[in-house]
Amino acid sequence: MVVATRRFEFSAAHRYWRDDWSAEENERVFGPYTSPYGHGHNYTLDVSITGELDERTGMVMNMTELKAIVNDVLEEFDHKHLNFDTPYFRDQIPTTENLVRVLWRLIAARLPAHARLVHLRLYEQPDLWADYDGTGETQFSRLYTFASAHRLHAPTLSDDENRLIYGKCNNPNGHGHNYTLEVTVQGPIDPATGMLVDLEWLDRTVHSVIDQLHLRHLDREISAFADRPSTAENIIVYLWNELAPLLEGRLALLRLWETRKNIFSYAGPSPVQV
Structure with a gap:
């Protein structure tokens, strides 16, 4: 429809x-x-x-x-x-x-x-x-920003292959973005407070993760990207893995803006089919 x-x-x-x-x-x-x-x-x-x-x-x-x-x-x-x-x-x-x-x-x-x-x-x-x-359940979303430098370079590929795949993003000195992260949580509303989550707690929790990336070079200063390219896809999965345990089962969706034109969404790993 x-x-x-x-x-x-x-x-x-x-x-x-x-x-x-x-x-x-x-x-x-x-x-x-x-x-x-x-x-x-x-x-x-x-x-x-x-x-x-x-x-x-x-x-x-x-x-x-x-x-x-x-x-x-x-x-x-x-x-x-x-x-x-x-x-x-x-x-x-x-x-x-x-x-x-x-x-x-x-x-x-x-x-x-x-x-x-x-x-x-x-x-x-x-x-x-x-x-x-x-x-029954409501979703609550909040936007956050962080600024990081990075270089798209896959260690398993040759220099020529990296240049061919990533183009300008493979610049050896790196480049950067103002990232915007949308964090969506879901769950029952606390009848006492009327809130799904305490906003100050949510802000502290998210900042405890993204502040480690803010004003940093992802490839050179964040160990998770030492052996994998710092694509937005890998960044959003990294953020999910860091935030999901801290948000105590409430995390429903992450959306990451690398630029105004490049937007990535992730709702956690898909269940294994048996």
Whole structure:
């Protein structure tokens, strides 16, 4: 089936706070998000639907109709304080993970019978978002950057073969990139915090790995690339192997931008077929 996606935007404020916790516990868990006045975001929401194509119109659903439905839902949230101006966060914290599930419930209930909601992606910031597809678990993604030098050179190939395969990337003095790493984790939402993972813990964990690559020459300073070419494919597998144990089974996907045009994804080793 064809999947159609429409992007929406709204602005809202929120605060992370539990009345049944002490101020010290709230500040320990939520940090600056506990400000009594709240803080705000320009949210971006990608709404994806599917269904049988209408033979007359050639559309899954008229985007004008979808726009009206979603905008009617977002009217409850736009230019509001989520904690105080909406009824949805009296008993749960308005995290990105909780908010995307609330939006799913409201939008799915309003769609006509011939269209079906298949995916929501809610950006709280350009480098932080949550995905939900109506199933039990939510995905949460965060972008990170590191800068490294490298030279594409396979020790098992001759110099001529390396030059032929890798071209300019085989320059003996190396070259470099500003890498962007997308880390996606998946799992149940903690009912106490409304979060899939503690963001500070996630940041510390990811930086404990990528900071070892940042401002380094991969081939000359990282032992994992001493005997294998530092291709983006090998880098992303290396990052998975380093991060997966630290993220305690929550790692779902890595995506690595070597340049704006070269993007690589990895979801771990494939299960062995028997």
